[in-house]
Amino acid sequence: MKGAQLQVTVSGSEVVLAGTDKQGNNMTLRGSLDATGTSLKSTYILNGSAGGGCETDDGKGTLTKR
Numbered sequence: 001m002k003g004a005q006l007q008v009t010v011s012g013s014e015v016v017l018a019g020t021d022k023q024g025n026n027m028t029l030r031g032s033l034d035a036t037g038t039s040l041k042s043t044y045i046l047n048g049s050a051g052g053g054c055e056t057d058d059g060k061g062t063l064t065k066r
Contacts, residue, residue, distance in 0.1 A: 001019070001021050001025055001027055002021060003021055003022060004019045004020060004021040004025070004027070005019050005020065005021075006018070006019035006027075007019060013032045013033040013034075014030075014031075014032050015029075015030070015031050015032065015033065015040060015042075016028070016029070016030050017029040025046070025047065026045075026046070026047040027044070027045070027046050027047075028044065028045045029042050029043070029044045030042060030043055030044075031043065031063070037065075038064060038065040039062055039063070039064045039065070040062065040063040040064075041060075041061075041062050042060070042061055042062070042063060043058070043059070043060050044057075044058060044059055044060075044061065045057075045058045046058070
């Protein structure tokens with residue numbers, strides 16, 4: 001995702017971070033903040049096509065403010 005144009009959308013406690021780079025790789029991260037605003041529980045989808053074939057990865061995680 002080097003040099004990617006990322007867009008952040010926030011609606012209440014819902015956050016979406018999405019973007020693509022010049023090589024055609026895409027990323028979407030969706031989540032919601034907890035009541036303290038320090039933890040984001042999220043799902044992600046990564047689509048990579050730089051190698052000529054499409055590779056997809058997805059999962060869940062938690063991002064926590066330090």
